[in-house]
Every structure is written in C-alpha cells, then in structure tokens.
Amino acid sequence: MITNTRDRIVEYIRESNQLRAHDLARLLNLSGTAIHKQLKKLINEGELEKIGRPPKVYYVLASKKVAKPKLVNPALLRVINTRYLYISPTGEAKNGWDGFLAWCDKTKQDPIKTANEYLSTLNKFDKFKKNDLIDGMPKIKNTFKNVFLDKLYYLDFYSIERFGKTKLGQILLYAKQSQNTSLINQLIIQIRPEIIKVIKENSIDGILFIPPTVKREIQFMKELEKQLALPSRILSVTKIKTEIIVPQKTLSKLEDRIENAKKTIIVEDKMRYKNVLLIDDAVGSGATMNETAKQIKNTNLVNGEIIGLAITGSFKGFDVISEV
Structure with a gap:
C-alpha cells in the first residue's frame, strides 16, 4: 500500500x-x-x-528522460540559446539548447553534429543581413517588372533550409494562430527597437499597417499598431470585404496575388508625407507591399520614399551566396 x-x-x-x-x-x-x-x-x-x-x-x-549531451563550445551554445526555439506538437515551447535537444531527439539526429551544422546554416543566411536587417529589394526586383517600393527590409527570414522556421518565424506564427496575448506581447517587445531604428534612420513621418485578411478575435496587426505607439501619423487604409475571403498565401500564381492585393486594399488617406513606412507581419512574393506602394505613389501622397518593413520574409527569390 x-x-x-x-x-x-x-x-x-x-x-x-x-x-x-x-x-x-x-x-x-x-x-x-x-x-x-x-x-x-x-x-x-x-x-x-x-x-x-x-x-x-x-x-x-513526464516523457522518458534522455541524457542531455553537453555542448562544449560556449560560443555555439550562446548562439543556440539566443536564436533557437522549439515548439512541440502539443504546444510546449522550449528555448535554446533544451529546445534544440528536443528537436534533435524528435528528428533522430545527433545534437552535437547538428549544432555545428545549424551554425553553418545560420551563417549562410546571416550574410543577407546588414545592420540587423535583410535587404529584400534584390528579390522584389527579380519578381516584379514594375517596383514601387524604394526599399524593403525583413527583420528575419520566416524559415531556413533544413531547420525550418526561425525563432521569429515560430513566435509570429503561433502568436497569430493561437491569438495568445502573452506571445503577441513578447514578439512586439522584441521587434519594437528595430522598427524604431528604421523610422529614425529613414525620417519616416507616415506609417501604414497592412490590414489582415483572415478574421480573428485578436488581430495581430491591430495589436502591433496599438502597442508600438509610434510617434508618426498612421495612414488610413481599408481591407475590402468580399463574399469569400482569399488570403494571399493560398494563391500560388504571382498574377493572382497582384490582383488580390490591387482589389482588396484601398489606401484612403489624403495627407501628404515625406517618407512612408509600410509594415506587414510577413512577406511572401511582396505583391501586397508593392501594390500598396503603387497606390500611394499614384495618388501623390509621398514626395520622398516608400519603404516596406516585414517582421519575416520568404527566402524564395534570393540569390544564394556561396563561399568563395
């Protein structure tokens, strides 16, 4: 007993x-x-x-205990602890080395060997970063015949080869899907300094938040706009409601994405600005950003630059940088 x-x-x-x-x-x-x-x-x-x-x-x-191998390289351990996040199929978040071990156990990979390969992959993708931002203009110029954005930046890629979604990509995905206010707040606190830096460095006096397509009780973009509490004026924009809502990510053809953005987003603002910043949570083809910039330019709302900033962006369309 x-x-x-x-x-x-x-x-x-x-x-x-x-x-x-x-x-x-x-x-x-x-x-x-x-x-x-x-x-x-x-x-x-x-x-x-x-x-x-x-x-x-x-x-x-508790799940069966697995002996945790120790990573002897302190520099590599710091990178993984800072940049890796694993979210299990049941929704448990594990940061850093613990998360990396959980992912390696799940995918049956040797963690020590894989950790070094993870660092090599990060280094490959980090070559696209300058001053902590990824320049998306080369990609968008290769995608569209007419480009209306003057600059386009990503804070990070949404995902990288083999290792899947980046830490920022993971937090963004689950913050939106779960409508978890704690996760949304965590993300906004993390990205606010970079957004402020872009605003200051580019003398932004007008900001447009790309409106969401999918109806949710808690809209991430609305929370982002509210919590950032930016000093610049917010441009008025409307997302046209159609009988059947078609999110951009469901469209595989570029021309369909362009048509979708052209006919569902209306910039209603009548003010004049020096430089405008367009903010979106994620950029795939860039059609929404580019078509919104086109509207702003065609209505002469800006006499300077239109700059796009996405929390995450797709790597598709970037020229791969090889080792010399």
Missing part, C-alpha cells in the same frame, strides 16, 4: 493517464495549496509534466 503523498500522486496519474489538480486534491483529501506544492515539486524533479492552460491544466507522467 502506498502511503507517501508524492508516490500516491504519481500512482493516481499513472492509472488515469492525466488528472487535474482539483481531482488529486479530492482523491487525497488535501487542500488546493498543499496539492499544488506537491505538483510543483514533482515537475521540478522531472516526474510530471503539465499540459494545457488555465483554467484547464492537466498533469501527466
């Missing part, structure tokens, strides 16, 4: 697969405070894991 509270908790969860704290408190005749204290201790010891978010949090037995 098991009498130890700790062991009884583990046994109850083993029998039921998953239990909530109040279920355990009832079974063990303990207070909520006492049961949470025990559960916290068991999680810290690696015996249990919790899944879900309040108010529905379940406790399960």
